[in-house]
Amino acid sequence: MAARLKNDPAQTAPISFPQGFSGLCSLPLIGRCRRVRPCLSSLAASAAGVLLWVWSASLAAAPAFEFQAVTIAIYTPSPGMGTGVAVADFDSDGDPDIFVPTGGGEANLLFRNRGDGTFDEVAAEIGLADSRQARVGLWVDYDGDGDLDLFVGRDCHATDFDGISAALAAAAGSCTVPVLSLYEQTPDGFIDITQSVGLFTTAGSLNSVYHAGGLSAADVSGDGLPDIYFARWQTLPELYISDTLFIEGGEAAGYSLGSGLTNIAQSEAGHWQALMHDFDGDGRVDIFVNVDFKKNQLWINDQNLNLIDVADEAGTDSDWNEMGLAPGDYDNDGDIDLFITNIHDWQADVRGEVSHNLLYRNDSIGGAAGFTERAMAAGVDDAGWGWGATWLDADNDGDLDLAVTNGYCEIPIPDEDRYCEAVHERDHSRFFENRGEGNGFVEVGELVGFDDTLIGAGLIAADFDGDGRLDLLQTAIDPDSVPWEESSQTPRDERLRLYLNRSTGISSDVRYAWIRPVLADSGTPALGAVARIYMNNGEILTRLVTAGESWMSQSPASLHFGLGATAEVERLEVEWPGDDAASIVEDVAINSDITVEGPETMFESGFE
Numbered sequence: 001m002a003a004r005l006k007n008d009p010a011q012t013a014p015i016s017f018p019q020g021f022s023g024l025c026s027l028p029l030i031g032r033c034r035r036v037r038p039c040l041s042s043l044a045a046s047a048a049g050v051l052l053w054v055w056s057a058s059l060a061a062a063p064a065f066e067f068q069a070v071t072i073a074i075y076t077p078s079p080g081m082g083t084g085v086a087v088a089d090f091d092s093d094g095d096p097d098i099f100v101p102t103g104g105g106e107a108n109l110l111f112r113n114r115g116d117g118t119f120d121e122v123a124a125e126i127g128l129a130d131s132r133q134a135r136v137g138l139w140v141d142y143d144g145d146g147d148l149d150l151f152v153g154r155d156c157h158a159t160d161f162d163g164i165s166a167a168l169a170a171a172a173g174s175c176t177v178p179v180l181s182l183y184e185q186t187p188d189g190f191i192d193i194t195q196s197v198g199l200f201t202t203a204g205s206l207n208s209v210y211h212a213g214g215l216s217a218a219d220v221s222g223d224g225l226p227d228i229y230f231a232r233w234q235t236l237p238e239l240y241i242s243d244t245l246f247i248e249g250g251e252a253a254g255y256s257l258g259s260g261l262t263n264i265a266q267s268e269a270g271h272w273q274a275l276m277h278d279f280d281g282d283g284r285v286d287i288f289v290n291v292d293f294k295k296n297q298l299w300i301n302d303q304n305l306n307l308i309d310v311a312d313e314a315g316t317d318s319d320w321n322e323m324g325l326a327p328g329d330y331d332n333d334g335d336i337d338l339f340i341t342n343i344h345d346w347q348a349d350v351r352g353e354v355s356h357n358l359l360y361r362n363d364s365i366g367g368a369a370g371f372t373e374r375a376m377a378a379g380v381d382d383a384g385w386g387w388g389a390t391w392l393d394a395d396n397d398g399d400l401d402l403a404v405t406n407g408y409c410e411i412p413i414p415d416e417d418r419y420c421e422a423v424h425e426r427d428h429s430r431f432f433e434n435r436g437e438g439n440g441f442v443e444v445g446e447l448v449g450f451d452d453t454l455i456g457a458g459l460i461a462a463d464f465d466g467d468g469r470l471d472l473l474q475t476a477i478d479p480d481s482v483p484w485e486e487s488s489q490t491p492r493d494e495r496l497r498l499y500l501n502r503s504t505g506i507s508s509d510v511r512y513a514w515i516r517p518v519l520a521d522s523g524t525p526a527l528g529a530v531a532r533i534y535m536n537n538g539e540i541l542t543r544l545v546t547a548g549e550s551w552m553s554q555s556p557a558s559l560h561f562g563l564g565a566t567a568e569v570e571r572l573e574v575e576w577p578g579d580d581a582a583s584i585v586e587d588v589a590i591n592s593d594i595t596v597e598g599p600e601t602m603f604e605s606g607f608e
Contacts, residue, residue: 133173
């Protein structure tokens, strides 16, 4: 079935000189008029107003891009805080495809990209139109055979809440379904192999307050196959270790539950999203976890799955309401920094500091992970009630910009107070443009057309139409679909929205490179690989191959580098997971795709 894109109303406002400086300012520096004090009422009254305009315009020149918003699908989500989105090139045709988990009773969606940013919905054709409740998906080559398989995470959140309707209970799903399902890709489509690989736990073994968090994957155990971390809110996380449980005579991989999680399991809290990355540079994959209400966790992998939490020492131990997680090297110094969404001005810590987003600048030295919090200094501390977030070089100028989706209003529970304030239900999405060279960020969401007032959830960046510019993909609940006071009886709609990145004509130059680090033989994405492009101006552009980030979402494993207008590329280096030597490419073609092969897929167990 062909998916038709629905044009959304334009949300960008024209930039114009405020005649007479009357009314409210619309200065580009500020972005949103409601944040500006009334301007002076006349030109005669304020020569200072002219100076303010010049100063503002010089700091916030109009961005060279804008987003064109289209709605790909409208569907019923699982009750709660929304659902994520998983994007990968599952059919290996060179463009990103989209898996969308849905609420109980509605088939999951799979949008195959035609190569131009339009899609065909094909879930039923290839075996993924499961109508059981789903919250999160993750594309991973679980068995190392060269094609992507699909994990789907579930819960039964709100199933037995008092006062909800039959329709909402149906969307919440059944508590008897597997909490984690695995669909293997075969030449004839996808087949459900959940039980055969040892995934037996059901959603009801937890309880209906439990809410699935994000999935993430990388080879934590060092056996050549990806392990799966499942973050969950208000219950224990789970780490599924690959290649330790074998079935069918040793001819297939399986999973054992809980290996290496003795300490992690003692800390029940609101785990929302994990990131797998070698933070201390010892060749072993570590795990950072966003935690709601309690301290974040940074588990360093000290061989043999002995995971040690060093968040306190590393400076990442905030105990606010961390939710979305975006890894990226925003300062171009060669290491991975972390941006984490929060609830702005929601609570204070023991020092009296009021909650805000976190920007952990990576200042690791000599193998010891260390971070410095810089959100307020950089101007990215306030994104309302934040959820999904992603770094992207939207204008291909060589530095990473930042998009954040937000908003909140869960279904009302009878006899309880409204949990969120109206301002959060109508909060604007934010777009922070990186001004480079230590100048920080400027919020330009209104100017570039990313300032919707939906209740955001998942958010990722990818080039869906193949023009060399990164687009945005968002899942978000529509607060206008059902009034809040009626949402305990009627499920609200969720929208899958694509924001296509378009040049404004101010600067149409597009210089970029796509880097695809893969494992030799299989061509499987090399999860955990770090690619660095060294420029002749001294900057180091760094990207990380991940599976699982933002908030319950996944970006493609192809790495996009904007290269700016003038600086030249000196070389590309790809650092592989484990102890293998880095690969160096000295001739990097501009505006092209470069596949770099790393080590072969090695299975210590011996099965293939």
